[in-house]
Amino acid sequence: MTNVWFITGAARGMGVDLAKAALDAGHRVVATARDAAKVTAVLGDHENLLALSLDVTDAAASAAAVEAAVGRFGSIDVLVNNAGNFYAGYFEEISDEQFRKQMETNFFGPLNVTRAILPVMRRQRSGHVITITSAAGIIGQEFCAAYAASKFALEGWMESLQYDVQPYGIHTTIVEPGFFRTELLVEGASSIWPELSIDDSSERTTQTIAAWKSNGQQGGDPAKLGAALVTGVEQKAQLLLDQINAHRELSSSMALENA
Numbered sequence: 001m002t003n004v005w006f007i008t009g010a011a012r013g014m015g016v017d018l019a020k021a022a023l024d025a026g027h028r029v030v031a032t033a034r035d036a037a038k039v040t041a042v043l044g045d046h047e048n049l050l051a052l053s054l055d056v057t058d059a060a061a062s063a064a065a066v067e068a069a070v071g072r073f074g075s076i077d078v079l080v081n082n083a084g085n086f087y088a089g090y091f092e093e094i095s096d097e098q099f100r101k102q103m104e105t106n107f108f109g110p111l112n113v114t115r116a117i118l119p120v121m122r123r124q125r126s127g128h129v130i131t132i133t134s135a136a137g138i139i140g141q142e143f144c145a146a147y148a149a150s151k152f153a154l155e156g157w158m159e160s161l162q163y164d165v166q167p168y169g170i171h172t173t174i175v176e177p178g179f180f181r182t183e184l185l186v187e188g189a190s191s192i193w194p195e196l197s198i199d200d201s202s203e204r205t206t207q208t209i210a211a212w213k214s215n216g217q218q219g220g221d222p223a224k225l226g227a228a229l230v231t232g233v234e235q236k237a238q239l240l241l242d243q244i245n246a247h248r249e250l251s252s253s254m255a256l257e258n259a
Contacts, residue, residue, distance in 0.1 A: 002026050002027050002028065003027050003028070003077035003078050004027070004028045004029075004030065004069070004073045004074075004075050004076050004077045004078070005018075005019075005022045005027050005028070005029045005030065005077070005078045005079075005080065006030040006032070006066075006069055006076045006078065006079045006080070006113075006117060007019050007022070007029060007030065007031050007032065007080045007082055008032050008033075008054065008056055008080065008081055008082050008083035008109075008110075008113055009032075009033060009056075009082040009083030009084060010029075010031035010032055010033055010039050010043070010051075010082070011031075011033030011034075011035065011038035011039050011041075011042060012033075012038070012042070014082060014132065014177070015031070015033075015080075015082045015083070016042050016043065018080060018082065019031045019039075019043055019049075020043065023043070023046055023048055023049060025231075026048075027048065028048040028049075028050075028073050029046075029048060029049050029050070030050045030052060030065075030068075030069040030072070030073070030076070031043060031049060031050070031051050031052070032051075032052045032053070032054035032056075032065055032083070033051075033053070033054065033083075034053060034054070034055055035053055036051040036052050036053040037051075039051035039052075050068070050069060050072045050073070052065045052068055052069070054113075056083045056105065056109030056110065056112055056113055057104045057105055057108065057109050057112065058112070059112045059115070059116070062112040062113045062115070062116040063116045065113075065116070066113075066116040066117050066120065070120060075120065075124060076117055076120050076121065076127070077121075077124075077126065077127060077128065078127070078128045078130065079113065079114060079117050079121075079127070079128070079129050079130065080130045080131075080132070081109075081110035081113060081114065081129070081130065081131040081132060081154075082132045083105070083109055083110075084105060084106045084109070084132070084150075085102070085105050085106065085191070085192065086147050086191045086192070087099065087101065087102040087146045087147060087192045087194075088143055088144070088147065088191055088192065088193055088194065088208075088209070088212065089143060089145070089146070089193065089194030089196075089205065090143060090145065090194070090201045090204070090205060091145040091146075092196065092198050092201065093194035093195075093196045093197055093198060093201055093205060094145060094146050094194050094195070094196065095194070095195040095196050097195075098146065098192065098194070098195055099145075099146045099149075102146040102147060102149070102150050103146075103149070103150050103153070105150075106147070106150035106151065106153075106154065107150045107153045107154055107157075110131055110154060110157075111157070114129060114131075114161075117129075118165065118170070121165070121168065121169075121170045122165075122168045122170070124169075125168055125169040126169045126170065127165075127168075127169070127170040127171070128170070128171045128172070128173065129158075129161065129165070129170065129171070129172045129173070130172075130173045130174075130175060131154055131158050131172075131173075131174055131175070132175050132177065133151045133154045133155055133158070133174055133175065133176050134147070134148075134151045134176060134177060135176055135177065136148040136151050137151030137152050137154060137155045137176060138155070138176060140152075142208070143208050143212070154174075155174060158172055158174045159174070191212070193209055
């Protein structure tokens with residue numbers, strides 16, 4: 001049973017490993033990033049891969065990407081909201097503009113993409129929305145005021161979304177990774193340091209940035225997480241199919257006899 005996966009943030013980090021796992025399992029993959037060429041550079045050319053340029057903060061671009069995906073593969077079965085970045089810093093040192101940009105990418109970005117894809121899934125009466133949040137979406141952490149706020153917002157949205165889409169056969173999953181060895185903390189790629197500075201925090205900020213720059217030492221393996229997600233979705237889809245087949249006769253017997 002193959003699906004069409006739509007994965008955002010697929011040019012680096014966890015998105016790459018997830019796309020590879022889905023392709024290796026025989027699925028068709030729409031992999032997006034701000035620059036589609038970077039997706040192709042890491043994933044190569046593949047008949048089951050459609051690489052698209054997408055800035056998730058652009059609602060019109062999200063709609064266009066979904067149209068292209070359906071035009072190529074005919075459906076979208078699994079959405080993975082993975083694209084995100086990290087505006088690090090203590091609250092008073094994060095500028096208002098930085099805080100708003102954090103919310104635009106990490107919160108409103110997934111909303112844009114999901115809003116564009118849900119009509120496709122509703123027509124199918126099936127689908128699965130997976131959103132990557134973070135342990136910082138459960139427990140606030142030092143130096144993460146903006147990032148944690150964006151992830152907490154995702155948690156509340158996703159927990160409520162499940163009730164909105166269940167009647168249409170659409171399922172939702174929140175994934176809350178801890179520290180995985182991805183490029184999230186690479187300066188200039190996914191991490192942006194605070195624009196402002198206050199005397200009381202300057203020394204702590206310098207020390208914390210130095211500690212966070214020890215990227216590459218995290219214990220989690222993103223490739224294993226990607227494979228686990230693909231396997232989990234496949235198992236869920238097969239379970240639903242088995243349940244339908246097991247109760248097909250019972251379901252069809254519920255019609256009014258004189259109807």
